[in-house]
Amino acid sequence: MCNYRKRNILYIAAVFLLLFAFLLPLEININLDKNLRLFEGQEQSFQVKFPLDLYIRADKDGILDINGNPINRNEYNRLAFHNDISLRGLTKGSVNLELSLFKGLIPIRQLTVNVLPEIRLVPGGHSIGIKLYDEGVIVVGYFYLEKGNSFFSPAEESGVLIGDVIVAVNEKNIKDIDMAAEIIKAESEKGPLSFIIKRRGEELKIDVTPYLCPSSRENRIGLYIRDTAAGVGTLTFYDQENECYGALGHIITDIDTNIAMEISEGLIVRADIVNIKMAQRGQPGEKAGIFREGKDILGTINKNTSYGIYGKIKNIEECVTPYPEAIPLGLAFQVEPGPAEMLTVIEGNKIQSFKIEIERVTNQNKPVDKGIIIKVVDENLLGITGGIVQGMSGSPIIQNGRLVGAVTHVFVNDPTRGYGIYAEWMVKEMEFLPVS
Numbered sequence: 001m002c003n004y005r006k007r008n009i010l011y012i013a014a015v016f017l018l019l020f021a022f023l024l025p026l027e028i029n030i031n032l033d034k035n036l037r038l039f040e041g042q043e044q045s046f047q048v049k050f051p052l053d054l055y056i057r058a059d060k061d062g063i064l065d066i067n068g069n070p071i072n073r074n075e076y077n078r079l080a081f082h083n084d085i086s087l088r089g090l091t092k093g094s095v096n097l098e099l100s101l102f103k104g105l106i107p108i109r110q111l112t113v114n115v116l117p118e119i120r121l122v123p124g125g126h127s128i129g130i131k132l133y134d135e136g137v138i139v140v141g142y143f144y145l146e147k148g149n150s151f152f153s154p155a156e157e158s159g160v161l162i163g164d165v166i167v168a169v170n171e172k173n174i175k176d177i178d179m180a181a182e183i184i185k186a187e188s189e190k191g192p193l194s195f196i197i198k199r200r201g202e203e204l205k206i207d208v209t210p211y212l213c214p215s216s217r218e219n220r221i222g223l224y225i226r227d228t229a230a231g232v233g234t235l236t237f238y239d240q241e242n243e244c245y246g247a248l249g250h251i252i253t254d255i256d257t258n259i260a261m262e263i264s265e266g267l268i269v270r271a272d273i274v275n276i277k278m279a280q281r282g283q284p285g286e287k288a289g290i291f292r293e294g295k296d297i298l299g300t301i302n303k304n305t306s307y308g309i310y311g312k313i314k315n316i317e318e319c320v321t322p323y324p325e326a327i328p329l330g331l332a333f334q335v336e337p338g339p340a341e342m343l344t345v346i347e348g349n350k351i352q353s354f355k356i357e358i359e360r361v362t363n364q365n366k367p368v369d370k371g372i373i374i375k376v377v378d379e380n381l382l383g384i385t386g387g388i389v390q391g392m393s394g395s396p397i398i399q400n401g402r403l404v405g406a407v408t409h410v411f412v413n414d415p416t417r418g419y420g421i422y423a424e425w426m427v428k429e430m431e432f433l434p435v436s
Contacts (some may be wrong), residue, residue: 035365036113037331037424038064038089044333047189054079055103063095063115064088064435069394071188076103080281089115120248120326120429123396123403124235125343125351128247128298129271130309132263132384133228136167136198141224153222158208161199165228168196177227182410188219189234198265232271232289234344234394234405235298236426238313239327245299245313246430248394249406249421250369251306266301268311273345279386279415287346306369307421307429308394309407321351323398330402332422335361335372340399342374342407344392346384354378358399367428372397372420387415396423 055078058064058071066077067086079085093115099108132138139162144151158219160166167174170187174180176284187193188210195206210219238245247268250260259421271289279285299313308314322343341353362371374397376387388410397405397420405420 001253009142010192010244020375026351036070036087036111037048037333038087038113038115039118039331040089041118043086043088045084053101054108056085056102057098057100059098060093060095060096063090063093064097064113065090071097072393074388076100079220087113091115092117093160119329121237121239121329121403122235122326123321123323123343123393123398124245124247125321125323125345125396126235126298126316127271127273127287127289127345127349127391128233128235129231130231130248130252130301131228131267131269131291132252132261132301133165133167133198133265133267135175136165136174136228137225138228139164139166139219139223140226143222144219144221145212145213145222147211148152152211154207155221155223159206160195160197160208160223163199165198165223166195167198167203170194171196174277178223180225180389184221185219188221193221206387232273232391233309234396234407235268235391236332236396237403237423238316244310244430245316246308246310246426247427248308249408250308252304252309261304263301263304263309266304266309266311268298268301268309268313270296270298272348273391276346276385276389278384279410280388281413281415282409283385284412285389285415287389303429305429307367307426310430319349319351319408322353327398329331329403329423330399330404331429332361332364332371332424335404335422337361338399339428340374340404342392342395342397344395344407346381349382352399356397358397363364364422364425367425369408369421369425370419371422371425373417374407374420375417382416388418389415 055076056066058073061073065088071077078242095113098110109219112320118210121319139160141162142153142156145152163262170184172183172247192207192209195208197204197206208221212223214261233248235245235247267292271291273287275288276288300311301309302311337358340356343351343353345351357375357377358372359375360373364371364413376382389408392407396403403423408419408421410418
């Protein structure tokens with residue numbers, strides 16, 4: 001009987017140890033990310049439940065302290081089992097931490113902590129007109145003409161491709177679609193056309209011979225074209241010292257092919273909002289804006305990425321805004337469900353603050369879009385726009401005095417709600433943050 005009881009005790013102890021060995025690392029995995037980010041001087045607490053004392057060892061000195069005590073290289077720092085972990089960034093740098101039991105005898109896990117310099121940015125909210133090129137029109141398709149028993153496009157046969165930008169015809173510069181139609185019609189009556197085309201950063205010359213359409217008795221070249229303007233969006237933030245900006249929070253795609261646009265000469269220009277098409281369930285609303293060009297060019301578009309557009313900003317306009325000065329950037333883990341505000345323009349160029357609710361945040365340790373779900377609760381904005389409308393993409397989200405995100409998408413079946421992206425990922429795309 002005694003041996004039987006001992007075997008049962010040993011069996012229970014073995015089961016307990018196996019469960020302990022499995023569940024303890026799982027608990028730490030849940031509460032501690034593999035890669036943590038802190039700003040200098042910032043403190044962050046983490047709950048870790050475990051039934052024994054935990055030991056933490058660092059591979060560098062002077063970058064972090066834990067629970068108020070500096071972490072020294074290769075020294076074990078004891079954390080009593082009933083305590084949480086509170087890390088504070090001391091100076092810029094990256095440190096690897098090892099968590100273990102019994103001073104390294106049983107390793108639990110490893111993690112890296114990046115301490116980053118504080119970043120302050122001026123929140124945007126400005127309405128901007130987005131032009132993919134500073135001149136010309138984009139070829140978006142072919143129009144096929146009947147010739148005998150077949151159909152053809154003179155421009156296609158001459159080598160003009162969808163996506164090409166026509167910047168001049170017979171040495172006459174083209175600025176927009178109306179000018180293109182007028183020039184092509186007038187020059188076609190004289191004979192062959194000489195196109196100057198931009199394609200993937202290269203400038204080409206292509207000759208196109210118009211075809212006299214028997215039915216209309218007009219010269220045709222067989223192309224569908226549209227302006228290089230991609231519409232109205234919102235500036236998310238800008239950095240005055242480095243004269244750069246981030247906007248939109250999502251990539252620009254071609255409206256016809258849904259393929260990401262290769263932008264090499266894009267511009268952002270001032271835009272005044274003159275009308276709002278109110279959003280309804282199943283029908284997205286829209287801001288209607290007037291582009292102001294010439295001297296009202298704000299900057300260039302140098303990058304078109306999944307997290308927004310970026311470039312140099314030349315002369316940001318002075319306008320009424322709730323946040324004329326730079327505020328701290330908020331990291332993804334600092335965003336929490338609860339009240340926040342969104343900056344955007346609904347009339348003219350006046351930036352206004354509107355109340356929103358952050359309904360859900362996704363734990364993201366690396367750049368991914370749609371990390372935030374928001375709901376518009378501001379009665380004034382709901383009464384004018386019905387919620388989130390096209391043109392609000394990039395509207396900055398501010399919570400607890402920090403720039404934490406940007407509006408990116410609307411829920412079509414509920415325009416009061418939509419997605420946002422963490423501002424941290426937009427700033428990382430500008431290579432301001434060395435986030436691993």
